Amino acid sequence: MAVSNSGRYLSTDSKKVDEPFKVEEAETVNVPPPPTEKLLVLGGNGFVGLHICKEALDHGLAVASLSRSGRSSIQDSWASNVSWHQGNLLSPGSWEDALDGVTAVISCVGGFGSNSYMYKINGTANINAIRAASDKGVKRFVYISAADFGLANYLLQGYYEGKKAAEAELLIKFPYGGVILRPGFIYGTRRVGSVKLPLGVIGSPLEMVLQRTRPLNQLPLIGPLFTPPVNVTSVAKVAVRAATDPVFPPGIVDVYGIQRYSQKKY
Numbered sequence: 001m002a003v004s005n006s007g008r009y010l011s012t013d014s015k016k017v018d019e020p021f022k023v024e025e026a027e028t029v030n031v032p033p034p035p036t037e038k039l040l041v042l043g044g045n046g047f048v049g050l051h052i053c054k055e056a057l058d059h060g061l062a063v064a065s066l067s068r069s070g071r072s073s074i075q076d077s078w079a080s081n082v083s084w085h086q087g088n089l090l091s092p093g094s095w096e097d098a099l100d101g102v103t104a105v106i107s108c109v110g111g112f113g114s115n116s117y118m119y120k121i122n123g124t125a126n127i128n129a130i131r132a133a134s135d136k137g138v139k140r141f142v143y144i145s146a147a148d149f150g151l152a153n154y155l156l157q158g159y160y161e162g163k164k165a166a167e168a169e170l171l172i173k174f175p176y177g178g179v180i181l182r183p184g185f186i187y188g189t190r191r192v193g194s195v196k197l198p199l200g201v202i203g204s205p206l207e208m209v210l211q212r213t214r215p216l217n218q219l220p221l222i223g224p225l226f227t228p229p230v231n232v233t234s235v236a237k238v239a240v241r242a243a244t245d246p247v248f249p250p251g252i253v254d255v256y257g258i259q260r261y262s263q264k265k266y
């Protein structure tokens with residue numbers, strides 16, 4: 001290649017002067033990239049689950065929900081961006097297709113009733129989900145468990161034993177990508193049919209008071225009753241982060257951890 005007097009490069013084989021590059025202006029089209037992460041929220045139509053679905057959509061994730069009743073009755077426009085699946089975690093073989101292509105799962109499945117029912121919903125249903133997700137190669141699994149309530153654990157034996165059994169299974173099947181959140185009372189706006197119940201009226205002032213009484217939490221038996229309530233938006237934020245941030249540490253996050261992580265930006 002030679003250089004001419006004008007400083008342009010000449011091609012030696014074709015002897016043609018190289019044309020200067022013409023940069024054509026591309027039209028700017030704001031199309032967001034397709035989401036690479038797909039989140040399945042188990043119990044996505046419940047109180048905590050709905051807040052998690054909304055938080056995940058705001059982060060640009062593809063979001064699906066699975067529950068026995070399927071689609072949520074809420075009318076908000078964002079809800080049409082969730083893929084609503086219907087299925088019962090207690091009926092293996094009937095719902096696992098919902099895990100296809102899923103990179104992370106957050107389980108909000110839990111409930112109250114007789115001791116044996118509470119064990120099934122909080123324990124067995126979640127254990128089924130954890131095993132199926134692990135078999136399908138899901139990378140991260142977040143389980144919404146519950147804080148220890150000391151004396152109250154005896155009254156709700158099936159609830160706590162179920163939660164503990166699911167926690168133990170999660171730590172075995174997801175040693176690197178399993179996160180357990182243990183909130184106390186969760187407050188925020190709960191929808192019952194078309195009515196919105198503002199649980200924050202009780203929860204928010206209690207959270208402020210009990211945040212300052214942390215040492216009382218250490219008292220034997222009654223201490224856990226001083227666990228501060230936590231806002232549902234904080235739980236949703238931390239759950240989505242734990243499900244998607246590869247450096248979020250696996251293991252147990254208590255209510256103080258939930259408060260701390262919810263204030264961090266990522």
Ligand SMILES: NC(=O)c1ccc[n+]([C@@H]2O[C@H](COP(=O)([O-])OP(=O)(O)OC[C@H]3O[C@@H](n4cnc5c(N)ncnc54)[C@H](OP(=O)(O)O)[C@@H]3O)[C@@H](O)[C@H]2O)c1
Nearest residue numbers: 043045046047048067068069088089109110144146185186
């Ligand atoms: N709310 C609180 O103050 C609080 C405090 C501490 C911990 N937690 C825990 O946080 C989690 C979420 O609580 P939440 O208040 O959002 O409860 P919720 O409103 O009752 O939601 C529970 C969800 O689980 C689904 N579900 C129940 N059984 C199922 C099954 N067999 N298969 C598939 N889906 C099933 C329900 O939908 P379908 O009925 O349509 O199936 C619903 O979407 C629970 O594990 C709870 O124990 C809650």
